Amino acid sequence: MKLRTRTGLMSSVVVAVFALSGCVAAVPMDPAPEANSPACAAVTVRLPDKVADQAKRETHAQATGAWGDPAAVLLTCGLAKPGPTTMPCVTINNVDWIEDDSLKPLYTYTTFGRDPAVQIAIDSNTVSGSTALVDLSGAVSTVPVSGQCLSPIDVYSG
Template identity: 50%
Template structure:
């Protein structure tokens, strides 16, 4: 008979734990292949509490960051992705960091550092919310470029006219 109160207490503990985890604001992400690079730890430790008016959310993967509201992350950052090779995608310098811009899924964008190892990739959703406000890609890159600038430079974007044609 003594086991019954113990079982009830255990059952209530499980129900409470499940209820609490349902309210979590942790964003489920996968770590990049080189997420354990010490330079990614340097980047991750410097990530700001807000970006473009979006609050930082907890993530469950090493060397990542997320900003937005629970259930609707507007900005996702992953350090340690494979550095991109030459591309014809547009490249933009922001505070000394070159970013390759993939706008093929606009208003959602993927921007990846070019000429930095390890590389950083950012997904951002500029779709306006119910208040007509969206994330500004310029604000995101202005906030995160100085942080990413700690990564060593091993290349830079060139204008098409400066590129050496393949033989």
């Protein structure tokens, strides 16, 4: 093999290695049943570039979002609206979230009173759940409100 050909081949390999090392693989996710809803499209176009200081990642599923490398925040829009629950409910920036901490350190937050529902999974070892919910509340707040969280006092008084 001539020196010129060998040098050209090595240059191509070096360029390919640098090009591939700059690529971050897309986060594998599955779309929710109602991912094609107009409400989810509104959420998707408003997803921020950073959540809890984690950079946005590409996903291959409609109406999803991911942030961090490895992914520390995952968003899925298009889930069935949850019914009444005894799980804790937190309100952040006028968005009600049902908190599920049964898989600590993974916390799952699902919107309550919005149809379709949006779910966010957060690795609490990497990011703050409240910061992530604040960062995503603007996008999620576009889903129409159809109810709100109530406390036991609201239900049993009166």
